[in-house]
Each structure stands twice: as C-alpha cells, then as structure tokens.
Amino acid sequence: EERDLMCAGCGVTIQTEDKNKLGFTPPSALDKDIVTCQRCFRLTHYNEIQDVSLTDDDFLKILHGLGEKNALIVKVVDIFDFTGSWLPGLHRFVGKNDVLLVGNKVDLLPKSINHNRLVNWMKKSAKELGLKPVDVTLMSAVKNQGIEEVASLIDKLRKGRDVYIVGCTNVGKSTFINQMIKAFGGDTEQLITTSHFPGTTLDMIDIPLDDGKALYDTPGIINHHQMAHFVDKQELKIITPKKEIKPMVFQLNEEQTLFFGGLSRFDFVEGERSSFTCYLSNDLQIHRTKREKADELYKNHLGSMLTPPGELSKDTLPPLVKTTFQVREEKMDIVFSGLGWVTVHGQNLKVEAYAPKGVSVTIRESII
Ligand code: GDP
Secondary structure, three states, X not given: OOOOOEOOOOOOEOEOOXXXXXXXXXXXXXXXXXXXXXHHHHHHHHOOOOOOOOOHHHHHHHHHHHHOOOEEEEEEEEHHHOOOOOOOOHHHHOOOOEEEEEEEOHHHOOOOOOHHHXXXXXXXXXXXXXXXOOXXXXXXXXXXXXXXXXXXXXXXXXXXXXXXXXXXXXXXXXXXXHHHHHHHOOOHHXXXXXXXXXOOOOEEEEEEOOOOOEEEEOOOOOOOOOHHHHOOHHHXXXXXXXXXXXXXXXEEXXXXXXXXXXXEEEEEEEOOOEEEEEEEXXXXXXXXXXXXXXXXXXXXXXOOOEOOOOOOHHHOOOOEEEEEEEEOOOOEEEEEOOOEEEEEEOOOEEEEEEEEOOOOEEEEEOOO
C-alpha cells in the first residue's frame, strides 16, 4: 500500500507535479534518505525563502487569523503597482493591530522624486482604501536600501509583540525577509523555523526575535489583475522594470493613440493639446499613431511591431477592453496594473485606456 511521503522539514505531503505548489520535490530527490520539499531544502541550504501560491480560501483564513493575534502587521506593497498589490480586505481583518505600511521597489521610480511627498501620497491613498497605518516607509529590498530603517521601525512599533509580514506575491516580500536575515539573522540555519498556520495547509517561516517573540512570513496571494498572467516568461522580463524608469513624455493632440507594445492602448479622445508622461519598463516599446488608424494597426501588427505579446502568445492574449476616463483635474495617473501608468498633464480631457480583459485599469491622483 502506498503512503503519502511527508517532508522531513515541515511535514507537508510531498508531490512532484507542480513546482509552484506546496510540497514540491523534484522526482530525482525522492531517492534520498531524508526527503524534504524544495521550499525547506532551499531554506536550510541557501537561507532562501520561496513563495508558494495560495488559494483565495487559504488566504482568507490567514487574514482571519491575523485579527485574533496581538501583533504588529507589516504590509508590503509594490510601489510600481500600488493598487494592484494592495490586498483590499486587510483592514477589515487586522482588528486592533497596528499596521506598518512599507512601499517596496522604490528604486524603480525616478531618483528625482521626493520621498516625503510619496509617503504622504501613500498615507492618503491608504486612508481612501480604508487603512490607517501607524507609519509608512519606503525601501528597495533588491538594492538593500531602507532595510535598516524598516527593521528599526518594526522594533519600535511592535512593543514586545510578534510581527507578521503580509503582502501579495511579487511585492518582494521574500527578498525583503532574506535581506533581514542577512543583516540581523546571525547563524540563520539554527534561527529559521517553520510553523503551521492554524486552519490552513500552510506553514509559515518564522524568525525568532530576541525577546522570545517572532517575525512571521505569511504566504502571499496572487494578484489576479496583473498583466503578468497574460505573457510568457520572456515577455514578462520585458514588461517588468528592473532599473530606474526613464519616463517618456508625449505631446499629443486629441485623436492620437499610444500603444504599449501590444498589451495596452491609450487614446487621447478629447481636449486641448497636452502632455502625457509614460512610466513603463524602459524595454517596452511605445508606438504613437492616429486614433482612426489604431484598430487597423492593432489587427495587422499585434505580435510583430506591437510586441509583447509575441507571435505565439498573441493568440492567448484576451481581447483589449476599453475604460473611459474624464480627467477633470491637473496631474492624474491612468494605471495599467503591473505594466505602469500614464500621467496626464491637463484638465478637462477625455481619454480611453485599453487593457486585456481581466487586467485592471484605474485612475488616481498622480504619485509623482
Ligand atoms: P514575493 O513574491 O513577494 O516574495 O516577491 P519576491 O521577493 O520573490 O520578488 C518578486 C520580484 O520582484 C523578483 O523578481 C524580485 O527580484 C523583484 N524585487 C523584489 N524587491 C525588489 C526591489 O526592491 N526593487 C526591484 N526593482 N525589484 C524587486
């Protein structure tokens, strides 16, 4: 009779099919005396935390669990995709617990931007989204900028309580925690453990703090409204900015259109000649055309001139869906989740923004 194989590290059932799911182990590793899942293997051998994908249901259980703790919640968002990475329900679940809001990937924004202004923008936006964080700060986990500041804020704000790090996948939570371990962990192999999150099939990584409390890394939930789900790996590299974004400024008359590769389209429909600043990955090509020609261009050149998507992935790209915005105030951003945004410098304009069905497009007060 066959029995389920368990991971020697965390006890999860071993599986060899889906490397993004919990318990994955490459088949070649099954012959070893001690079998661990890849996540535990990487953790113990490389001190590296790997993400696992999570069902919405498990994630809800985690959120519910947080409200019952007495803890400091550290919420990490991706400043490049603020709303997309927000975790809308969180404020209803945290109960009385304090939330420290951390904007990651600040290295992607132009160096000229004023960090105080950005922090104030985050405070205001958080409030509009129903959350009142005790503090707001910025960091770049990849560049190791601001990590010490975050660590000392955590230490100040937690007041002897446990700490839970939350955020949706891809905000840079693992990178952040790995930086913290490097900076403060000491002998990490002994330090990091995993523990079971009540009510779910998930194990959390926890790092003991000096007073017997711990810092917990909660699993992230997938942000379904991002462009990332509609492109292949190679194309994802093109649309994900890696370095400081060089904004592209376009002076447009009404009835002009911009294509961002073939993934999004921006039409200036009505209004006086204005300037539009695009904050997108530097590797993503922008094509400008007359609005009357845009449909035809898209039909004939998607996957070739208008790329990504490529010749192959264009067939699975959902059709573009239009959202209309009346821009009344000066300096608003039209945001394409996971791709970037266009800052509109002008008043009383009508614009139309197109993104693949399922990708959210929103308007906000300009972040910069
Ligand atoms: P997690 O899913 O939240 O754990 O995110 P990861 O730590 O795996 O990071 C997701 C992606 O974002 C990776 O490609 C990272 O290299 C990248 N990333 C993480 N932190 C930063 C950052 O501070 N700046 C930039 N530009 N990229 C980052």
